[in-house]
Amino acid sequence: MPAADAPAVTTATSSTAPAATAPEGREPLPLAPAGPGQLVMTAPRRGKPPRHFSDLEPGERAEALAALGEKPFRARQLATQWFERLEDDTERMTDLPAASRQRIADALLPTLLTPLRTLSADRGTTVKTLWKLHDGALVESVLMRYPGRDGAAGRNTVCISSQAGCGMNCPFCATGQAGLTRNLSTAEIVEQVAGAARALARDEVAGGPGRVTNVVFMGMGEALANYKAAVAAVRRLTQPAPDGLGISARGVTMSTVGLVPAMDKFAAEGIPVTLALSLHAPDDELRDELVPVNKRWNVAQALDSAKRYFDATGRRVSIEYALIRDVNDQAWRADRLGKLLNARGRGWVHVNPIPLNPTPGSKWTASDPAVERAFVAALEARGIPTTVRDTRGSEIDGACGQLAAAPEEPRG
Ligand code: SAH
Numbered sequence: 196m197p198a199a200d201a202p203a204v205t206t207a208t209s210s211t212a213p214a215a216t217a218p219e220g221r222e223p224l225p226l227a228p229a230g231p232g233q234l235v236m237t238a239p240r241r242g243k244p245p246r247h248f249s250d251l252e253p254g255e256r257a258e259a260l261a262a263l264g265e266k267p268f269r270a271r272q273l274a275t276q277w278f279e280r281l282e283d284d285t286e287r288m289t290d291l292p293a294a295s296r297q298r299i300a301d302a303l304l305p306t307l308l309t310p311l312r313t314l315s316a317d318r319g320t321t322v323k324t325l326w327k328l329h330d331g332a333l334v335e336s337v338l339m340r341y342p343g344r345d346g347a348a349g350r351n352t353v354c355i356s357s358q359a360g361c362g363m364n365c366p367f368c369a370t371g372q373a374g375l376t377r378n379l380s381t382a383e384i385v386e387q388v389a390g391a392a393r394a395l396a397r398d399e400v401a402g403g404p405g406r407v408t409n410v411v412f413m414g415m416g417e418a419l420a421n422y423k424a425a426v427a428a429v430r431r432l433t434q435p436a437p438d439g440l441g442i443s444a445r446g447v448t449m450s451t452v453g454l455v456p457a458m459d460k461f462a463a464e465g466i467p468v469t470l471a472l473s474l475h476a477p478d479d480e481l482r483d484e485l486v487p488v489n490k491r492w493n494v495a496q497a498l499d500s501a502k503r504y505f506d507a508t509g510r511r512v513s514i515e516y517a518l519i520r521d522v523n524d525q526a527w528r529a530d531r532l533g534k535l536l537n538a539r540g541r542g543w544v545h546v547n548p549i550p551l552n553p554t555p556g557s558k559w560t561a562s563d564p565a566v567e568r569a570f571v572a573a574l575e576a577r578g579i580p581t582t583v584r585d586t587r588g589s590e591i592d593g594a595c596g597q598l599a600a601a602p603e604e605p606r607g
Contacts, residue, residue, distance in 0.1 A: 234487055235362030236420055238378040244329050245305040247382035248277055249389070249431060253438045263302055265295055273299065275437035281393045305329075307383050308390060311602070314591040319401030323593035324390070325600060328383060332359035332376050333600035334415050336387040337593045338394070340402045349402075352409040353391040356598065357384055357425050358416025363452045364487050365473075367517060368596040369554040370415045378421040384428035387414075388440060409446040413471070415598045418449060419457035425449070429466055444468045450515065452488045453497035462500075462507040470504045471513040471547070472497055476523045477532040485523065498535055505543040514546045515584075517596070518570060524562040529570045533577030545580040552586060552594040 251259055256274065257267035272290050276282040285296040285304065308326040311333070315322045320340040327333055334356040343349035361368070362375035388410055395405040410432055412418040418425035429447060431439045450471040451458060458470065474497065476482035482489040489497075501512045514536070518524045536544050548570060550561040562570070567583065574581045588594040 234364055234491075235375045238358065238362070238375055238421065241332075241377045242330055244307055244380045244383055246303075247305060247307055247380070247386070248273060248303040249382035249385040250380060250427075252427075252430075253434070259303060260299070263295070263298055265299070269295075269299075271437060273303070277304075278389075278438070278440050279436035281389065281396050283389075283393065307380075308386050310390075314593065315401075316588060316591045316593070321588045321591070321593065322394075322400060323588060323591050323598075324387075325602075326387070326390075328359065328379075330377075333602065334359050334379065334383075334387075335593070335598040335600050336391065336414055337588055337598075338391045338400065339587050340400065340405070342402065348408075349405070350408045351391075351395055351405050352411060353388050353407055354411045354414045355384060355387040356414035356416050357412055357418035357421050357428075359600070361416045362420065363417045365452070365475075365485060365596075367485065367519060367551060367554065367557060367559055369592075369599040370596065372554070372556070373599055375416075378424060379416070381424045381427040381431065384424060385431045385440070388432055388442070392440060407440070407442055409448070410442060411448045411450065411471075413448070413450045413595060415600065417452055417454070419451045419454045419461065422457050422460070426461065426464060426466075429464075429468060433466060433468070445510075448513065452486050453492050453500070454488065455492040455496050455500045458497075458500045458504060462504045467508050467510050469510050469513060470501065470508075471515050472501045473515045473517075474498075474532070475515070475517055475519075477528055477535055481523055481528075485519075494535070498539060502539045502543060505540075511542070512544045514544060515549060516546060517549045517551050518562040518567055519551045519559045520562045520566070522559060524566050524570055526569045526573045529573035530577065533574050533579050536579055537577060541578070545582065546574050547582055547584050549584045549595055550586055552589050552597050554597060555599075 256270035260269045261267055269291060276288045282288055285300040288296060307329060310324050311327050312325045313322055322338045323335055325333060325335050336356060337354040339352045341350040358378050359376035360373050361370045363371055365371040388407060392407045394400050398404040432442045432447060433439060433444045435441045444467045447468040448471050449468055450473060452473050473486060475485045477494060479489060479493045482494055505512050551559055571581050586594050
């Protein structure tokens with residue numbers, strides 16, 4: 196760990212750059228020489244992915260089609276085909292003039308994501324896809340189907356990536372260990388969901404035809420460090436068809452290490468999605484180690500911001516807490532967490548303990564089941580709703596913290 200009391204922050208572009216460009220909504224960050232164990236708040240600049248229809252706000256689309264010599268009303272037809280019918284072959288978009296289809300495809304529907312490999316588990320109801328981006332960068336997304344019980348509708352959740360790699364350097368997370376390659380564009384984020392929606396609609400996933408009901412920004416990357424693209428993607432996912440994919444905002448969860456200014460800005464966007472805060476420890480001493488960004492925004496500041504998010508949106512916040520054996524799983528820490536949450540009000544929050552998923556080279560493992568139960572009981576004793584998250588996908592390295600986008604699987 197760096198000895199300085201402020202986290203060592205660097206731009207990955209160059210350590211000699213005169214100043215870091217502050218990401219949206221944050222103060223400029225002090226620069227320090229690049230080195231291991233550091234936070235990277237600003238993504239390296241790489242060749243931009245080509246512009247895609249999914250990057251465009253509804254108001255920008257008519258102009259984009261007009262620039263191709265098409266009538267403005269074609270924008271809505273194309274949106275209906277792309278987002279509502281999930282059609283990705285322009286030759287089958289028969290309401291568009293045959294002579295225009297290829298031109299529209301070339302200009303507005305470039306292939307952004309190419310599937311390199313899919314792995315499945317749970318009899319095909321958990322599917323992890325490794326995608327190659329236009330510049331060779333790799334990301335992963337995971338589709339998880341949860342059948343409904345007693346006649347209730349099931350859920351289909353897509354866990355998506357917002358960056359190739361991650362700059363937050365959490366030591367228990369495989370993505371964090373690999374560092375940050377680059378930010379994804381809006382369309383690169385949206386198309387992970389569209390890809391899953393297409394596979395479900397076409398009955399290509401075990402469990403019968405279906406639609407995406409939930410999206411969680413819990414794949415690779417810190418979405419709020421890629422603020423503009425991530426928020427535009429949330430809008431595209433939640434805009435009603437045909438403007439967007441028409442997924443209910445209530446089904447979308449934005450997960451963050453606790454970038455407080457970005458959380459506050461996100462609260463003001465007026466999109467009622469769920470916020471998840473990766474806390475992992477109630478005390479700054481341990482959280483400094485587990486979530487290095489804590490040295491910039493500590494436990495109290497992150498929790499205050501999470502509460503403000505609830506106050507602004509009415510959406511109950513999730514506190515994520517990976518249970519790591521003998522590191523953060525003591526009942527006294529659960530009790531301390533319960534106190535901190537109750538000090539900020541009642542009914543605004545619930546806790547999601549996550550049994551630690553193994554990552555290559557990590558010395559840590561999941562807590563003993565009895566210890567996990569005692570941790571949950573201590574929270575419940577303080578009246579905090581608590582749900583242990585399942586470890587879906589762990590056998591295909593598709594569970595929380597396991598996405599490393601290695602071209603070869605590290606094991607199995
Ligand atoms: N950057 C976002 C998304 C990360 S992944 C964030 O930090 O919130 C979603 C959750 O999985 C986070 O809470 C993350 O801390 C957690 N996680 C990371 N590695 C894990 C692991 N090995 N086992 C269990 N959870 C892990």
